[in-house]
Amino acid sequence: MSGTATAPRTGRRRQRSTRDEVVRRDPVGLLGAQILVELRSHARSLDFVIGAIALPMLLYAMFGLPTASPSNVLPDGSHVGTMMMVSLCSYGVVSLAIFTFGEDIARDRGRGWARTMRATPLPMWSYLAAKVVLGLVGAVLIVTSTAGLAVVAGNVRLDPGEWLRLGGTLLVGVLAFSTLGFAIAYATRPRAATAIANLLFLPLAFLSGFFVPLSELPAALRDIAVWMPTHHFGQLAWRQVAPAEGVEAWAGITPASAGTHLAWVVGATLVFGAIAVLAARREGVTRRG
């Protein structure tokens, strides 16, 4: 038993010192600090910067620009390069939502950071809210970088109203599909979260027509696509830059009303959200120290 080095106990204890610095508990300041930590730490991660933020722009450079000639239009006159930009932005924000919320939170659980936070008064709401803000900032960067390239080199021209509606739709997409990310984070084991996120995301993105227009895929895949909430999100995004005829020509599927597509997205948000809440509660109940 001997051999353990411990510091000798010092003698008399002092009275508690005057606190050096007093910081009032300030929820806004706390949230601001948490957001800054999230943004800075992710900015230091090449995986995040390249894999999540820059990838849609890089994919557009590889697959969008070659199709972006002004003369390359759909039968209704909609510009193919513009549709491709919307597809890849949609891919980017859904990917961000699933991986930022799913993989990130699962990783924090797996490496014990979630447990460390439980040992402090840091509230869970500020942690989750900071993730949401990170997702929104990431989405803005994805859209501006991809759209910037599309405008500069891809002959994409939209009026300010179209840009605003498209940007708004894509940001709402991050919020909507963040619930799927939360569900993955809490319903799966931390080590399995990345694999499960990929397993769900890749078919979702492919079958939604984000990589390849659905009109170029077999009809059977279009039949499946209409059951994908991400496809309905894509429909909402494409509709911001092209008329229904253009979207039908691009997707190979007759668009439903905007309300129907919106209902699909909202429904998916609620279902995934419920799963996330149940899984988070179950973890709180079953977790043993």
Place this chain on the structure above:
Amino acid sequence: MSVVELEQVAKVYGDVVAVDGVGLSVDRGEVVALLGPNGAGKSTLFELLLGLVRPTAGRARVLGVSPGGEARAQVGAMLQHAGLPDQVTVAELVRLVGRSYPATLGLDAVLERVGLAHRHRHTVSTLSGGERQRLLLALAIVGDPQLLLLDEPTAAMDLEARRRFWEHTLASVDDGTTLVFATHDLAEADAVADRVVLLHHGQVLADATPTALKRLVPGCVVTLVTDAPPEVIARWPGVERVDPAPDGGSSPPAHARLAVSATDAESVVVPLVRSGHDLSGLGVAEADLETAFVQLTRSATAGATHPTLEGT
């Protein structure tokens, strides 16, 4: 006022009784070590004190109120299996956690105390294991807590890292903080704690100063080098147990360096001499905390009763 007060606290998970009727009172400024085998209920006690789980029965009070809630702002903790995000710097993390407390020590003061001032701009991914533990300590003390709960804080540290860790931690205790920590290292408990609470199967087996706890177990530890088979020595009257001595060094062929726990030295030495076996390297020491721990938990497993020295 007691900083920690547990009255007949129990915590049951399904059919597992993690904590079973624990009573414990810790006064301001005390340093209390929780000892016990794995599964004794140490970590569950910490979770109860943090308000992360609620007792199935009994009453828990921290700083005069129920654990969690307003008490959380006065409690700093390091839990087992705690971790840190990789890409955040030391300073960012300490500032962030500090913001969640109503009052904080300054960043510089905290980092100075835990010996990480020179690493404040580095990300967690670049820290060594010992530095990460000290960063976790920084997060536990940044809110200038009145109660510090440390669950096996030095489990993965080497001797030097342990020494530095306790140096920094005791600096906080000297500032008036009450400290409750769990450890498997009995020498650590002996050196650091005012009181040792021995847990076994969720119950308090003993609650005493290290000195009083050692007195609970009569006898001594005899170290020696001999060619007598350990299993033969173990059968002699007065011998409690026979172990290989920790710092053995070299022994002649067919000889072993042993640590024999016995009621007295004579009950080992006399029969050894009479039996004609070799005997050298003789040393006799009073029963230490480890001997007390082993004997008390063995007795408890066997159903024997020992006096519990409450508040000795």
